[in-house]
Amino acid sequence: MKKKSRKKKWLWIVLGIVAVLLLSTGAYAYSIYHSVRETFNQTEEPLHREKSSQRKEQVNLNQNDPISILLLGVDEREKDRGRSDSMMLLAVNPKTNSVKMVSIPRDTRTEIVGKGKVDKINHAYAFGGVEMSIETVENFLHVPIDYYVKVNMESFKDIVDAVGGVHVQNPFSFSSGGYTFKKGELDLDGNEALAYSRMRKQDPRGDFGRQERQRQIIQAVIKEGASLSSLTNYQDILDSIAKNMKTNLTFDDMIRIQKNYKNASGNLQQVELNGAGEKINGIYYLSIPEKERSSVSQMLRKQLGI
Template identity: 55%
Template sequence: MLKKFIWAFVIMIGIVVVGIAGYAYYLYDSVKDTANDIHEPIDPEREKEQPKPKVDDKNAPQPISILLLGVDERENDQGRSDTMIVMTVNPEKKSMYMFNIPRDSRTEIIGKGIDDKINHAYAFGGTKMAVETVENFLDIPINYYIKVNMESFQDIVDAVGGVTVDNRLAFSDNGFSYPKGQIQLENGEKALTYVRMRKQDHRGDLGRNERQRQVIKGVIDKGARVSSISKFDNILDVISDNVKTNMTFSEMKDIQANYKDARKDLKTFEVDARGTNINGIFYFIVSEEERNSISERLKEHLEINSSNASTEEDAA
């Protein structure tokens, strides 16, 4: 089902991280109004206690971390974050890391006091609990979040004119054929089917996660070429209806200006997790060794150390 995937994340990644560029000048007011519409702080008190990195210093902008949440929110239903992607961006090194946290990863749900699947944190306590649970899981601060309700992916892929991916597994599904190697996903429907497929991939969710990241990278690369965006007004409408973030319009502009070169070195990796059943419920178990390894890798990229890495729980 569509709700299980990251689709509309590409909207904000493509526009915020790689840049509004020339269109921003032409559609400045529209972009600003949309940015104001989607702005939603995690928690005012948290913002005071845990200041964001300086992104406005063009000479020395600080590394940042972003949590991408893909949720399915319906009327009278909080929904769950069926996709959780962490990105770190280091402007000095001009590099980005991006990886999925398996949604079934068993961990402590911060603020709930129980161990459960990490994607349940959003259902229990919304964005704040999801962010704080990820911070605890990885032992790094999360500076920004981008939350998207999954109803708009196809329009975005269509707007950038399709994307190119490097397919590791030849398969056919839903009337489309996907040969192994570099292939073009010409439209949103074909891209949707590409990422949705899971049963033919022995890696299951892990294989699906990899294809998600491929499509995100494809949109980043394509979105960086402003001439490829043919339906900018439509994109803004979709963002306004489906996206929330604690980035302000000013921060978006600064990130676009000072961090855009990092997209040229985007590294992705997979969390090593093993599946198991506990009391009849399936979980992914991420070992302490694996979590520590990922944490140290991210801290190095964010230029922080263990003594500086604080979570909301620590601040409280």
């Protein structure tokens, strides 16, 4: 189990926008507040269950219970549900002011709960959407998932354009999606950011490298979205979020998390699931050894206090 400390703070897009509200004052902020509430009323998509089967009691945000959030970056196009392009599980403990973030490689071979077969973990979304993805990840890591945030990566470029583009630090030169990305600091528009975040085959770290670029883009969006200059463009940002994001977090949940859990983001630790690639019937999979899976599972359960 490989761990790496992260000094940079990053939160979900939704919490970044909420932070803007908390920093704003006056009648203008009042107008923004109601626009944001209306936006996140549109993004809310509850799960069919009340709580995870992995929990005895439902979490209480007012009591600062540790929580888990599954971040799904999905590749959806018109008339096509697509697959989960990126899966990251956050275990947030406000009592220890810490966050453990596990990146789950898309090719991970595991049981797809509800489908009755073993397949790549990202296929769970194609078979059964968010619900099947959540149940499959819970079964794989033996931890509860309390909340999810799903972002459509195909349309994520709209959010990047809405904040006026993003700045990233590229560790090496590569070409992707018809664009050439030089090493060093880059200014990217929406289409460029999408191509930058999707590259995988040229990266020596494969899926882990792509997930790192996706995190870069999300961090950059939050940074731009939280700047004062973006307040004049907030409606475009909110429109993009309304179209491209779904979550079972209510607006009031987001306010509670921003208030009670935000300090935990200062101590974020990234955890990678390491395995070996293999071909089975001509199909490539990443097989995670049981010892590795169990070690990560125990770490997450301890983080969640279960």
